[in-house]
Amino acid sequence: xxxxxxxxxxxxxxxxxxxxxxxxxxxxxxxxxxxxxxxxxxxxxxxxxxxxxxxxxxxxxxxxxxxxxxxxxxxxxxxxxxxxxxxxxxxxxxxxxxxxxxxxxxxxxxxxxxxxxxxxxxxxxxxxxxxxxxxxxxxxxxxxxxxxxxxxxxxxxxxxxxxxxxxxxxxxxxxxxxxxxxxxxxxxxx
Amino acid sequence: xxxxxxxxxxxxxxxxxxxxxxxxxxxxxxxxxxxxxxxxxxxxxxxxxxxxxxxxxxxxxxxxxxxxxxxxxxxxxxxxxxxxxxxxxxxxxxxxxxxxxxxxxxxxxxxxxxxxxxxxxxxxxxxxxxxxxxxxxxxxxxxxxxxxxxxxxxxxxxxxxxxxxxxxxxxxxxxxxxxxxxxxxxxxxx
DNA sequence: CCCTAAAGTTACATAAGTGTAACTTTGGCA
DNA sequence: TGCCAAAGTTACACTTATGTAACTTTAGGG
Numbered sequence: 001x002x003x004x005x006x007x008x009x010x011x012x013x014x015x016x017x018x019x020x021x022x023x024x025x026x027x028x029x030x031x032x033x034x035x036x037x038x039x040x041x042x043x044x045x046x047x048x049x050x051x052x053x054x055x056x057x058x059x060x061x062x063x064x065x066x067x068x069x070x071x072x073x074x075x076x077x078x079x080x081x082x083x084x085x086x087x088x089x090x091x092x093x094x095x096x097x098x099x100x101x102x103x104x105x106x107x108x109x110x111x112x113x114x115x116x117x118x119x120x121x122x123x124x125x126x127x128x129x130x131x132x133x134x135x136x137x138x139x140x141x142x143x144x145x146x147x148x149x150x151x152x153x154x155x156x157x158x159x160x161x162x163x164x165x166x167x168x169x170x171x172x173x174x175x176x177x178x179x180x181x182x183x184x185x186x187x188x189x190x
Numbered sequence: 191x192x193x194x195x196x197x198x199x200x201x202x203x204x205x206x207x208x209x210x211x212x213x214x215x216x217x218x219x220x221x222x223x224x225x226x227x228x229x230x231x232x233x234x235x236x237x238x239x240x241x242x243x244x245x246x247x248x249x250x251x252x253x254x255x256x257x258x259x260x261x262x263x264x265x266x267x268x269x270x271x272x273x274x275x276x277x278x279x280x281x282x283x284x285x286x287x288x289x290x291x292x293x294x295x296x297x298x299x300x301x302x303x304x305x306x307x308x309x310x311x312x313x314x315x316x317x318x319x320x321x322x323x324x325x326x327x328x329x330x331x332x333x334x335x336x337x338x339x340x341x342x343x344x345x346x347x348x349x350x351x352x353x354x355x356x357x358x359x360x361x362x363x364x365x366x367x368x369x370x371x372x373x374x375x376x377x378x379x380x
Numbered sequence: 381c382c383c384t385a386a387a388g389t390t391a392c393a394t395a396a397g398t399g400t401a402a403c404t405t406t407g408g409c410a
Numbered sequence: 411t412g413c414c415a416a417a418g419t420t421a422c423a424c425t426t427a428t429g430t431a432a433c434t435t436t437a438g439g440g
Contacts (some may be wrong), residue, residue, distance in 0.1 A: 002416035003406045024295070028218030029397060043418050045399070051247050105214070127222035153368060154377050156354030164346030178343060187300070187344050189336050193388035193436045219427060233388050235429070 001048045007037045008116060012047075016058045021095050025105040028055070052110045056117035059100060063124045066093050070131055079139040083183075086135065086158065087176055100125075197227045202237075206248045211285050215295040218245070241298045249290060253314045256283050269329040273373075274346065276325065277366055284352045288376035292316075312365060318342055 015036040019028050027043040030051060034041040069089055076082045103118060130153055139145040145154065161179045166172070205226040209218050220241060220319070224231040237245040259279055264290040266272045294310060322345055335344065351369045 002408070003418080004416075005417065021265060024214050027295070030399095031397065040419055040422080041398090042400085046417065050398080062423090076308065105217070143379050145377055148255055148355055149372065149377055150360075152357055153354060153372065156349075157351075157377065158370060160350035160353055161347075164343060165349055167340055167342055168199055170340075178339060182339065182343065182347060182376065184376045184378040186374045187335055187339055188374040189333050189349065191440070192384075195387065219431095221427065229387090230389055232390080232430085236387065240428080325411090375389080 006039050013058055013061055020099055023100040030062055049111055052106050052114045056114050060117055062096055066096055079142045079144045082135050090162050194228050203248055203251055210289055216293040226251055239301055242296050242304045246304050250307055252286055256286055257318055269332045269334045272325050280352050
């Protein structure tokens with residue numbers, strides 16, 4: 001090593017995540033990130049040619065992290081076990097959806113590396129989706145799911161639960177249990 | 191009238207809506223809007239002192255429009271009638287949540303008018319919430335809602351349905367019916 | 381018919397983000 | 411111990427958004 005870096009890749013990604021969530025794609029720029037990392041803006045250009053390259057690299061990193069954990073879902077054998085695991089995972093990665101959505105804001109005609117990252121990201125997305133399809137398939141096989149609901153609606157409901165603002169006075173476990181009950185049996189009194 | 195305006199307020203709000211949705215708060219600027227309206231950027235400064243003033247005025251307009259229609263919910267007497275109406279309304283105003291969220295991106299120390307608009311917007315929000323609470327209250331009175339689910343969770347589930355991507359091959363009515371069934375009775379096969 | 385006020389434009393000063401090139405600093409290693 | 415490559419900084423040119431002031435255009439009323 002010629003000289004010690006003032007920040008780690010992990011720090012860089014953590015600050016990037018925070019800035020993307022709070023400032024969005026357009027509000028994110030090298031000046032801001034450099035300030036948070038305690039270096040000058042120019043230092044970042046040694047690592048990434050522009051912000052799109054940094055952002056897509058970061059999204060790949062996030063996606064791979066999420067995917068690695070999602071694949072652990074197969075360790076649970078029953079649909080209900082997998083549902084519990086998935087809900088927990090979705091709450092752990094509650095901001096990943098918002099982050100991945102910024103992909104649509106990246107202008108198309110940038111450097112090659114950016115396009116390549118976007119392509120890889122699409123592959124990872126398909127990979128993710130196939131695992132979720134298998135989860136739904138298990139639920140159908142166990143006859144735990146109403147057959148007339150399409151896969152996309154079921155997954156949509158499950159994933160949107162993370163956007164429902166949690167009551168501060170309830171514990172996370174209690175909240176998660178209630179969400180699960182809502183998903184499974186709805187809100188109607190019987 | 192001294193001279194005919196090149197655009198109507200309605201056109202201005204429509205373009206503003208579109209730009210806010212597709213470019214976000216940071217990506218929205220007078221140059222872009224002026225171009226869409228076929229005037230120069232400077233012309234817009236005759237109407238609004240800066241983009242924050244325009245955006246908050248627009249949000250007020252949207253909120254009032256939504257609120258006016260939401261209040262019509264009282265014309266339906268049963269909880270189920272009101273639920274149908276609400277779901278329809280939420281789909282009609284599917285982007286309003288995203289638009290109102292941009293309020294959190296507006297820097298605090300701008301002109302007075304902006305702060306005033308934000309305050310009025312908060313009042314309208316409370317007004318909106320009280321109507322939604324009444325809707326939930328009716329459902330509880332009719333014993334149509336499980337008592338242990340908090341109001342916020344029920345409203346959260348209802349409002350998040352708009353973010354579930356609709357299957358293109360299904361009609362809007364069919365989709366809405368299925369969402370309603372999911373909300374009321376869940377996804378679990380019984 | 382021409383005056384006026386609102387609508388719009390042009391032109392300018394300012395501010396902030398982008399990207400690059402030339403430079404300095406640091407720390408391991410021959 | 412001094413080379414050298416990676417890390418970082420400084421300085422500059424470029425681009426784009428912001429806000430304002432002075433100007434021109436337009437259409438109705440006296």
